[in-house]
Amino acid sequence: MRVRLVQIAQHADDLQRAADFYTVLLDTPPSALFDPPGLLFFDLDGVRLLLDRAAPSSLVYLHVENVHETLERLEGLVEVVTRPHVIFTHEDDTLGPEGYEEWQAFIKDSEGNTVGLIAFQLP
Known part of the structure; x- marks a missing residue:
């Protein structure tokens, strides 16, 4: 069985x-409400990413093309918890x-949840 x-x-x-x-973070509208x-x-x-009033907060990591550009696009909308940095x-x-560096940054979304942003870039 494949999971x-x-x-x-x-x-x-x-x-x-x-x-x-x-919608701004993912650059796409919701698929259902x-x-x-x-x-x-x-x-x-x-x-599926489900945003639910009854769900607990979780730490979600999202792949983005470029962590720095994503933070620029979100400027004024988010609190940056941890600036972009290379993990390894x-x-x-x-x-x-x-051979790629893994860059990560952490933000607070509009609901106070921490969200990790990950990008892979050549050194």
Whole structure:
């Protein structure tokens, strides 16, 4: 049996505010809204991101093309928790593309959840 990730739930008090924020972050509109009961969905390349009033907060890491450019696009919308920095360079392809640096930054979304941003760049 093959197991794959289907959905990630994240807490959101204000679905419209969360929709506005994640539309800018993900550069795509929501794929579905069911209110009531208070469920907002985005499609992350086949994995559903569910923003739900009843969900607990979780730490979600999102792949972006460039961490610095993403933060520039979000300027004024987010609190930057940790500025972009290199975590490590991948010596093989076990956790990322071989030879690439993994850049990470952390932000607070519109609902107060911490979100990790990850980009892979050649040194």
